[in-house]
Amino acid sequence: MNVKLTRQENESGDEALATQGFGRIADQRPPEFDPEADRDAACDFFTDNGFVVLKACLPSDDLATLNNFYDRTQRESPEVWGLGARRKPHHRNQGLIFSQPLLDYPELDRFTQHPGSYPLVEQILGGAERVRFSEFNFRETPENAGIGTMNFHHDAVSADRLIREPYMPCDWLCAIHYLSDVGPTTPAFCVVPGSNRFETLREVFDAQGDQYQETPIYGNAGTCVLYDTATFHTRLDGDGIASRRTWHQYYARGGWLRSTLPTTNKYVRAPSPVLTNWNLFPERLALHPDAKKRLFFSHWNTAQCEWVASGFDPQVRKSMPRGEQ
Ligand SMILES: [Fe+2]
Structure with missing residues (x-):
């Protein structure tokens, strides 16, 4: 995939700058897969890149249901979104988060294994009996939220990810469903493809050379991004004016799994720890x-x-x- 420089490229080796990326933005959008017809190809793409984009994962009635849920709960229970008088520490600088909606809203249960993206989640994690639920939350960057700065980072990782063979299935997987259209003016998820087996973004940059790129994920409401939590990613802010809604669900890998390390062929991977x-x-x-x-x-x-x-x-x-x- 070709890349172009849209910000001043940072090759100074300054790690403080490196955490915000090297400014080498992909000039082509990553492929979008049909989660049903292209499931095998989507699984292969995820294995090679540490993420995959799925188109049209939520039918219009589900999109309406979830957006209505946002509107209703923000109106009726603003405190659960951090919209009350006492803004909570975990809501600061991240827009709005409803952290645990499943606790009190059984109508959301059916979304925890949604037929759009979940079959591919099962395939990526090694089968239906291997998938475990971790976390489910709703987020919103409201209109006129301004520009924050999120650094490139990975979420939970296991130390053996750097050396175990085979690498897959990954330890945790996150599904981000866009509940509103996402483009260059809105906040957007952004990944560094193939970065899930490195400790730092600098190491990714040095190892990948000309292939290194930062890939924004744009898409219509209903788009789903599945990413390995070890993949470096960030949120691009957009223009600081346009809003965005996203549903985030994390899955873990369950069961015990034979694997190998360079030092032993008797390695067994335990179920992934809690997040x-x-x-x-x-x-x-x-x-x-x-x-x-x-x-x-x-x-x-x-x-x-x-x-x-x-x-x-x-x-x-x-x-x-x-x-x-
Ligand atoms: Fe993250």
Whole structure:
């Protein structure tokens, strides 16, 4: 893929600058795959690049349902979005976040394994029995939010990602669904393809040479980006005026998996660790009557364990950092 320079390219080696990228923006958009017809090709692209873009993953009625959910809950429960008088620390500088909507809104349960993107999630993580739920939240950059600066970063990573063979399936996977149209004037997700087996962005830049590029992901509402959480990424701000809505869901890899390291061929990968020490699953999901659903919601952190032990006591939930919302 050809690249062009749209910001001054930073080749000074200054790591403080490097965290904001090297300014080498891809001049071609990455391919968009049909999540059903092109599923195998989409899986291969993800394996090669650490991300993949899926088109039209949400039918118009689902888009309307989710956007109406934003409108209704922002109106009726502004505090859960950080819109009340007391803005919470985890809402600052990130736009608006509704961190744990599943706790109190069972109507959202069907979105946790959405038929648009979920079959590919299963394929990427090695089969239906390997996928675990991690986290589900809604985010919005409101109109006139201004320009913040998010650095390129990766999310959760495991140390063995640098040396294990095979690399796939990855440890965690995030699905970002665009709930509004995303283009150059709006905030946009941006990735560095093939960056998931490096410790720093500088190492990616040095190793990839002329191939290094930063790839903005534009797309219509309903577009889904799946990315390996080890892939370097950021949020481009757009013009600071236009708004954007996104639904973020994280999945983890479950089960034990034979693998190899350079030093031993007897390596077994454990289930991926939990992503946070605060994220909670409600009783109807954690103790679901369907064993397959219980397995899907089985990656509990210690806060969840304590909440389960209490019999899902609302007071225990309320004492947790984002339990009150
Ligand atoms: Fe991130």
